[in-house]
Amino acid sequence: MKLAIFLLIFLSPYVLACTAEKEAKEKESFAYVSEFQEFKGMLSLNLNFPNEVESVAINNVYVHIEGVFGSYINFMTRWYYPDYSTSDISIKEGDIDKVKIYVSYRESTERGVAFCGPNREYTLRELLNVNTPAKEPGPPPPPDF
Structure with a gap:
């Protein structure tokens, strides 16, 4: 039985390794204070992560504030940073x-989402200390209807 499990796991045609090590050519994640502060007594921030790492798409972002809360947060690509997913x-x-x-x-595969891929862990302070790249010029033109 152990041999059968070993063969199924290690000889399957599609095996991914989980990695937490950053590649040298990988785009750098960064954060900055938003120009629009939404709430009194709070600091609004934009978190930016590469859309892809090791040719694998971003899947989820989890924020944990020690002693306060932890939650998955939404992310989206914005026109001024097209290679990044942004969370507020x-x-x-x-x-x-x-x-x-x-x-x-x-x-993602034809059969769904693989269980493993690259993972990255950051502190907010670390992301705020990264130089923010220049935004893409101007908003995209409105769609033609």
Whole structure:
């Protein structure tokens, strides 16, 4: 039985390895304080993560604020950073050093989503210290109806 399980796992035609090590050529994740502050007493931030790592698409973003809460958050691609997925969060300024962000990338296959792919872990302070790249010029033209 053990041999059968071994063969099924290691000889399957499609096996992925989970990685947490960053590649040298990988786009850098970053965060910045939003120009629009939404809530009084809170700091609104934009978190930006590469759409792909190791040719695998972003799957989910989890934010954990120690002693406060943890939650998966939505992300989307914006025209001014087309190679990044952006999430918006608002936190108390005093919580900046308590925030950890976990980003998972999963490869889609014809049969669904694979169970493993690259994972990245960041602190908010680390992301805020990365130089923010220049935004793409101008919004895209409106659609033709």
